[in-house]
Each structure stands twice: as structure tokens, then as C-alpha cells.
Amino acid sequence: MRKLFGLLLFLAAGAACAQWPTRPVKLIVPSSAGGGTDFYARVLAQALGDALGQPFVVENLPGGSGNIGAVTAARSAPDGYSFMVAADPALTVNQSLYKDLPYNAERDFVPVARGVTVPLVICVPAALGIRTLAELVERGRREPRALTYGSSGSGAPNALMVRMIEEASGARFLHVPYRGMGMALPALLGGQIHFLAPDVAIVLPHIKSGRIVALAISHHTDQLPSVPTVAQAGFPGFSLPSNFSVVAPAGTPRAIVERMNAEINKAMRTTLAEKLESHAFIPQFQTPAEFAAELARDRQFWAQFIRQAGVVPD
Numbered sequence: 001m002r003k004l005f006g007l008l009l010f011l012a013a014g015a016a017c018a019q020w021p022t023r024p025v026k027l028i029v030p031s032s033a034g035g036g037t038d039f040y041a042r043v044l045a046q047a048l049g050d051a052l053g054q055p056f057v058v059e060n061l062p063g064g065s066g067n068i069g070a071v072t073a074a075r076s077a078p079d080g081y082s083f084m085v086a087a088d089p090a091l092t093v094n095q096s097l098y099k100d101l102p103y104n105a106e107r108d109f110v111p112v113a114r115g116v117t118v119p120l121v122i123c124v125p126a127a128l129g130i131r132t133l134a135e136l137v138e139r140g141r142r143e144p145r146a147l148t149y150g151s152s153g154s155g156a157p158n159a160l161m162v163r164m165i166e167e168a169s170g171a172r173f174l175h176v177p178y179r180g181m182g183m184a185l186p187a188l189l190g191g192q193i194h195f196l197a198p199d200v201a202i203v204l205p206h207i208k209s210g211r212i213v214a215l216a217i218s219h220h221t222d223q224l225p226s227v228p229t230v231a232q233a234g235f236p237g238f239s240l241p242s243n244f245s246v247v248a249p250a251g252t253p254r255a256i257v258e259r260m261n262a263e264i265n266k267a268m269r270t271t272l273a274e275k276l277e278s279h280a281f282i283p284q285f286q287t288p289a290e291f292a293a294e295l296a297r298d299r300q301f302w303a304q305f306i307r308q309a310g311v312v313p314d
Helices: 002-019 036-052 064-074 088-097 133-142 157-169 181-189 200-209 254-269 273-278 288-309
Strands: 025-029 056-060 082-087 109-117 121-125 148-151 174-177 212-217 243-249 282-284
Touching (some): 002 254, 025 036, 025 064, 036 082, 036 200, 036 243, 036 254, 064 082, 064 088, 064 243, 082 088, 082 109, 109 254, 109 288, 121 133, 121 157, 121 181, 121 200, 148 157, 157 174, 157 288, 181 200, 200 212, 254 273, 254 282, 254 288, 273 282
Parallel strands (some): 025 082
Antiparallel strands (some): 082 243
């Protein structure tokens, strides 16, 4: 009788997964509206809703360097109706940066889709007179902390990218954290800071207009074909994890995780391809298992770098 009951439960769970989704699905974004992660989540929500016949609703929960939204997502029911679309800090950086983090990214989430790699571009106002990364680094060596850079916080890739260059070169710059690139970019344009490392999309119009000069980029993109990568600009082997990815609460049925992965990858290959390219997002098509292995490597990488470089929260 007990075996029969267990079999019935298994069959019922399988039927529920096969019918998924039967109601709206929530995509939690642990950052504010208007940023790159939010854009990716919203185009994804539209594509998934069209493909699966149920609304995918974006819920922004910013604050705490992604920790507030991540905690909410981790504590959501693992029923396939809550996912998180997040940048790297919430998944690979914060557990090494913050003490007593109220969630464990490895334990509390199941990887769904790698999503997109997001190139970051080191850029300066044209009026500063610096035209190459080598010139910026030399200035940082010659006049330590005379040049300021903005970021979304010490654990954000746009800050860690600069810290990696500092550690490799001996240059030193003064960090000025903001509550997102939406606040840092006007400061750059207004001359309050000297450089930034934002994602390409938000600065591309200013680069094309000549107000901002792109010195180097983390990953090659056809949107800025003449801009060298950081590796090409004097830092061989430079590699920066910078992604917007999708995870689900631990315990989410495997069949739903696999279906979600397949639908996301399909959308990025078809209906979303042009939009992603226009924002210089580079689609990644890993399976959940491949994504999990990459997350493990990224966590190890950031734990070692944060420890060696002495990175601390703002």
C-alpha cells in the first residue's frame, strides 16, 4: 500500500511538471528597475510568456548588493513559480564578501540557465585626455588614488574589474560607490569621477558621440569592434566573470528546471537574439549541470581574489 501511495505521488508530481506553468511565474530581480539585469529579465519574461502561455512577472527587490532579493528568492516555494534573475554578486561574490549572509547561494539555489555574459568597458570622459588603458594605469601608478572611479559597490563586477587591474599593475585609484550605474554615469559625464567600468549598453551612445572614450573591454563585442580587450591592452590572461543568470529555489522539480533551461536557450537563439546583440549581451547556452560547474569555479575564483586583495564591503 505504501509503495502504491508513493507511486501515485510520483505520477501526480510528474503530471504537474508536464502541465507547468498553469499560472503566472515570478522572476525576482535583486536590483533596481532600469539596469542591465532588469532589462534582461524583462525581455526574457516577454519571450517566456509568449512561448509558454502564462505571464512571467518581474519583481524588483533591490538593496544590500543583491542580498535582499536573493533571500526572498531563496525562501520562495520550490514549485516552479519563482525564479531569480541576477548578476554575479548574489550568486558567486557575496558569500565571500559578507559575514553572516542570510542565505547560501550554493545550498539555497539550483542553477537553471547561465543566461548572458555582459562585457564591461573601462571608459573615461574625453576631456580627461587619457586614450589607452596603459595611460590610465601609468597615471594610477604615478599618482596613487588621484583618479576616482565609480561602481555599483565593492562586490560588483564593475568594481572588482578595477581591483583586478590594480592588483596586477600596482596602480591605485580611489573608489566611489554609487547605488547603481544609473547614478554613476551622470557623475562621470559631469566630471565628478574620472572613470567607470559599466556594461556597454548604457555608455554606447556617449562613446559614439565622442563624450566618453572606451579604453578597454572585458569581453570582445561587435558593438565596439575597435576597442581592445583588457587582455589585449596589457593584461594577458585577464578573465572577468560577468553574467546575468537564472536560478530557482533549491528543491524545484528537475523537470521544470530542464524545461526552463530549454525555453531560455531557445528564446536567446531566436526571438531575443537581436535584442541581446544590441545590448552587447553574449548568450550562453549551458545545461544546468554545466552552469553549476561554472558557478563553482567562479565562487572559488572570487573567494581567492577577495581574500588576497582584501576586498571589503562598502
